Amino acid sequence: MRSILSGLLDTVLDASVVFSFDRNGYRRHARRFDPKDLDVDLSGKTVLVTGANSGIGKATVRGLALFGARVVMLCRNEARGREAADEVGAQTGSRALEVVSLDVSDLGDVRRVAAALSGEPVDVLVHNAGVLPDRRVTTLDGLELTLATNLVGPYLLTSLLLPALERARGRVVHVSSGGMYTQRLDVAGLFRGGDEPFDGVVQYARTKRALVVLSELLAERLAGNGVTFSAMHPGWADTPAVRTALPRFHAVTKAILRTPSEGADTVVWLAASQVAGGQSGFFWFDRAKAATTPVPRTGETGEERAALRAALAEAAGLDLAAPTAARTGPGRKRRTRGS
Ligand SMILES: NC(=O)c1ccc[n+]([C@@H]2O[C@H](COP(=O)([O-])OP(=O)(O)OC[C@H]3O[C@@H](n4cnc5c(N)ncnc54)[C@H](OP(=O)(O)O)[C@@H]3O)[C@@H](O)[C@H]2O)c1
Structure with missing residues (x-):
């Protein structure tokens, strides 16, 4: 009886939403976590984390460095x-933290970094970097900044690192949002x-929806290559992004927000367990599979998924879901900032 009542209360x-995405939700969900899941040793494994200097990214680095x-x-x-690496190094005793400069919104920079990192196996790639600007900014590649940072840059980075991920039978984790x-x-x-x-809020939510669909598309198209693609949302965590991009939301919710580590918990679990x-x-949400379309009329059609794939292939100049020989294409013409 007691467990039926507690199950009902959980539902x-x-x-x-509020009492699920907040820190009480995390602590309630954490009661079903199995500590043995993270009884792991990641020595010798290479993990890449974007946006690793702050908030959920830094907490992810800390969690994975501890293993x-x-x-x-x-x-x-x-x-x-470097400041974040020094801090996490002091907290964890890890000497295996490296900092590489990467602006995920700049496709040229993504290509440069991918070329430098693609020679060795990549065990885990965490797409954590994200932005929510309040006005339209256009990148050098002619893309809106939220789109470039949250979706096209991650897509290109995964594409270019795919052989390195395949060698390691690696994992790709996409940090989306309940938004x-x-x-x-x-x-x-x-x-x-x-x-x-x-x-900005609508564009942010669109990029985060598209990131979840992308993760599903990659899993479907590349099934059998040994790489695992996951998407997750962290709930609401108290980070610089929330403080600066959503000041009113932060003012109202700050007493119940998760810590960055609580927000990062499922990222670490997906990467390591x-x-x-x-x-x-x-x-995923709090180490459990979550529905992607609980709100009516938010599911997409097969044509819309195909349109996303085509648009990403054009923007990045590379169709990841196509057979290897057909992957590279002409790509998007570069434009000057502000055009
Ligand atoms: N906090 C939440 O409640 C929440 C909820 C849902 C989803 N998320 C998602 O969680 C992820 C992490 O956000 P957070 O809340 O931890 O915020 P945060 O502390 O502000 O971290 C965002 C990170 O992304 C980096 N970044 C932004 N643009 C970048 C670019 N072009 N290239 C490389 N790195 C870039 C930032 O670098 P700088 O320090 O240089 O700016 C920072 O390290 C984001 O994808 C966000 O959408 C967070």
Whole structure:
């Protein structure tokens, strides 16, 4: 009786969203975690984490460093990256933290870093870097900044590192957001130019929805190559991004936000646990599979998924889901900043 009641209470609290995404939700969900899942030794494994100097990315580095992994911290600002590496090194005793400068929104920079890292096996690639700007900014590649950072850059990086991931039978983890539940896949909206008013929150949610669909597409198309693709959302964690991009939300919720480590817990679990290995194409929240379309009319059609694949292939100049020989294409023409 007691367990039926507690199961019912869990269902009600999870449906409330607030008491699921918040820190009480994490602590309630954590009661079902199996500590043995993370009884792992990652010595000799190479993990790449984007946006590794702050918030959930830094907490992910800390979590994986504690298991002995060599962590390559991909940070757009090298000085901030080194500061974070020193801090995590002091906390964990790890001497296997490296900082590599990478601006994920700059496709040329993604190609440069991928070329430097592709010679050795990559066991885990965590796409954590993310932005939520309040106005339209256009990158040198002619892409809107949120789209470039949260979706196209990660897509290109995975594409270029695929042989290195295949060699290690590696794992790719996409950090999405619960905000994606508010939007259905809208490829035209994602790639729309400056002819319409810009809504940063909507564009952010669109990129995060598309990231989850991308993870599913890659898992489906590349099934059999040994690489596991996962997407997750961290709930609501108190990080610089939330403080600066959503100040009103932060002011109201700060007492109940998760710590960055609680937000990063499922990333670490997907990257490191035996049980998550080989489970490809799922969306996760607090170490459990989560629905992607609980809100009516947010599911996409097969044509819309194909449109996403085509748009990403054009933007990045590479069709990851095509057979190897047909993968490279002309790519997008570079433009100057602000055009
Ligand atoms: N916190 C939450 O409640 C929450 C909820 C849902 C999803 N998320 C997702 O979690 C991820 C981490 O966010 P966070 O909350 O931990 O925020 P954060 O502390 O601000 O971290 C964001 C990280 O991304 C980096 N970054 C931004 N643009 C980049 C670029 N072009 N190239 C490389 N790195 C770049 C930032 O670098 P700088 O330090 O140089 O700016 C920073 O290291 C994001 O994808 C976010 O969307 C967070």
